[in-house]
Amino acid sequence: VQEILRHSNVHVLHELDRLTTLLRDAPGVQMTQLAPYYTWVKNACEELRQSVEQNLRDLDLGQSGILSAIASETQKVIRFFYMLDQRLAGPVLRARPSDRLCLSVLRWLHEVHPQTQHIPAAVSDGQFASYPDPHWPTIYFMPPSAQTGLLYLPLFFHEFGHLLYACHEPEMDALVEQLQETLAELLTPGIQREDLHDRIEVEKRRTIVETWYAWAQELFCDAIGLTIGGPAFAHAFSMHLQMLGRGHFYLPAEDLARRDHPVTWLRIQLLVHRAREMGHQEDAEILDTRWKTLATALGIVADYHGFYEEEFLPTIQETVDDMLTEAAPVTYSEEMAGSSARPSLFPSPIRLLHRAWQQFGENHDEFRQWEEQEIVAFLQS
Amino acid sequence: MSTQWLAVQSFERSQDILGAINTLSIHLKLRLAGVPDEERTQAAARARETLTAFFKKLDATVQETQRGEATPLLGVDPRLRQLVKSFVSAKRDRRRFQSVLFQRMPADMVPLFASEQEADLEALVQCLAEFRVILEEHVYEDTARILGEI
Numbered sequence: 001v002q003e004i005l006r007h008s009n010v011h012v013l014h015e016l017d018r019l020t021t022l023l024r025d026a027p028g029v030q031m032t033q034l035a036p037y038y039t040w041v042k043n044a045c046e047e048l049r050q051s052v053e054q055n056l057r058d059l060d061l062g063q064s065g066i067l068s069a070i071a072s073e074t075q076k077v078i079r080f081f082y083m084l085d086q087r088l089a090g091p092v093l094r095a096r097p098s099d100r101l102c103l104s105v106l107r108w109l110h111e112v113h114p115q116t117q118h119i120p121a122a123v124s125d126g127q128f129a130s131y132p133d134p135h136w137p138t139i140y141f142m143p144p145s146a147q148t149g150l151l152y153l154p155l156f157f158h159e160f161g162h163l164l165y166a167c168h169e170p171e172m173d174a175l176v177e178q179l180q181e182t183l184a185e186l187l188t189p190g191i192q193r194e195d196l197h198d199r200i201e202v203e204k205r206r207t208i209v210e211t212w213y214a215w216a217q218e219l220f221c222d223a224i225g226l227t228i229g230g231p232a233f234a235h236a237f238s239m240h241l242q243m244l245g246r247g248h249f250y251l252p253a254e255d256l257a258r259r260d261h262p263v264t265w266l267r268i269q270l271l272v273h274r275a276r277e278m279g280h281q282e283d284a285e286i287l288d289t290r291w292k293t294l295a296t297a298l299g300i301v302a303d304y305h306g307f308y309e310e311e312f313l314p315t316i317q318e319t320v321d322d323m324l325t326e327a328a329p330v331t332y333s334e335e336m337a338g339s340s341a342r343p344s345l346f347p348s349p350i351r352l353l354h355r356a357w358q359q360f361g362e363n364h365d366e367f368r369q370w371e372e373q374e375i376v377a378f379l380q381s
Numbered sequence: 382m383s384t385q386w387l388a389v390q391s392f393e394r395s396q397d398i399l400g401a402i403n404t405l406s407i408h409l410k411l412r413l414a415g416v417p418d419e420e421r422t423q424a425a426a427r428a429r430e431t432l433t434a435f436f437k438k439l440d441a442t443v444q445e446t447q448r449g450e451a452t453p454l455l456g457v458d459p460r461l462r463q464l465v466k467s468f469v470s471a472k473r474d475r476r477r478f479q480s481v482l483f484q485r486m487p488a489d490m491v492p493l494f495a496s497e498q499e500a501d502l503e504a505l506v507q508c509l510a511e512f513r514v515i516l517e518e519h520v521y522e523d524t525a526r527i528l529g530e531i
């Protein structure tokens with residue numbers, strides 16, 4: 001096994017050399033906006049190299065007692081190399097001039113929040129997602145076509161919510177725990193019979209309560225999106241998901257169990273509720289009507305199989321409000337009024353994103369031309 | 382809107398704990414074998430701190446889980462919940478897991494981390510080796526979720 005381990009470690013060193021060469025010659029190296037991210041990736045490669053060299057030195061000791069630990073360490077190093085090679089290096093290797101738009105928005109977003117100022121951001125291709133770990137730079141994934149326009153950029157704010165959650169994890173987890181406790185109480189009937197039926201119900205309640213851990217975080221991220229992006233976020237969210245089929249309106253109970261996201265229609269209803277509270281009445285009505293119209297056309301009646309009931313709403317909204325207070329994101333209203341208490345070196349994109357959705361709603365035909373001009377102006381500002 | 386965030390955070394956490402386990406294991410085994418390992422002394426001390434904090438946190442969640450099948454785990458992310466369930470399940474598997482850690486509770490590891498007694502260090506090495514098995518199975522799942530499988 002010693003020889004297998006040595007061979008595996010030497011092989012990683014060779015692969016690391018190849019990756020380092022690719023990175024050095026990559027288009028992303030020339031992009032100033034990507035410089036902090038590139039530096040992190042370069043340092044990660046160097047740390048990985050040191051770990052591999054340590055493994056080789058440990059193997060040279062010839063101590064059979066430590067081979068299992070070296071094997072585990074070798075596997076750990078290889079897993080991280082794959083992560084670097086297949087995901088983390090991507091933003092540098094695939095960098096395009098058009099990334100400047102996304103990177104400008106992300107740089108502003110990270111810079112105006114004290115808890116994320118030190119975390120580099122990067123963009124990569126894929127469905128909307130992120131790697132929100134405060135110990136790593138944050139990669140934001142977005143479909144390539146969406147990256148070049150203004151309309152879907154507000155969806156970054158939802159992903160940024162995951163990073164804010166991670167930055168405040170102990171406090172956020174405590175708030176979610178309180179929410180789960182309240183939901184457990186609401187779900188528990190006054191009389192319990194302790195028979196087979198009751199045991200099934202107990203298991204169902206446990207599943208619902210545990211499922212709400214991830215759901216609470218997703219709803220918080222939606223609220224972050226709306227708080228920062230305003231109506232532009234709500235429209236982007238709705239437009240992206242509204243025509244993806246009935247699974248976004250209804251799911252059977254077994255599919256809801258421990259699902260990471262609530263059904264989209266429920267998320268829309270909660271967004272509509274919050275948008276009304278924030279004073280975005282008109283936009284809230286548009287979204288509400290649109291999703292109800294689509295649901296009617298599909299013959300769907302809202303049913304969340306006990307995973308959500310109207311009586312949950314006050315405690316959910318209260319929890320999300322507390323989470324927003326903890327995370328303290330910049331707000332749409334302050335950005336629109338130009339009264340943000342957190343001025344940035346980088347231009348705020350909020351007004352532009354708001355105007356983009358207005359323009360898109362008012363004049364589809366001339367939108368592309370308008371958008372191109374606005375992007376150029378924004379990048380020059 | 383994908384849910385890779387759960388797997389990514391779990392991956393990073395598991396890799397970190399695995400690194401601490403491996404560093405401390407190698408350091409202790411070399412020490413027990415009488416092989417000098419001064420260059421790793423500081424890293425081993427950091428690993429002890431990391432693992433002490435981790436096992437204390439794990440202990441609280443394991444206690445919650447052992448209150449009964451019907452009791453939901455609150456304020457715990459799904460991947461950590463899965464790790465805790467794997468640990469509780471392993472405690473019942475006396476054939477594969479025989480160390481002190483799996484006979485008692487995670488918090489019982491804390492005195493071992495502080496001890497310099499040879500018997501304690503040997504027990505600690507065995508605990509870490511067995512817990513590594515659980516963690517490696519766990520991180521395999523995270524990696525598959527992020528990178529996919531061939």
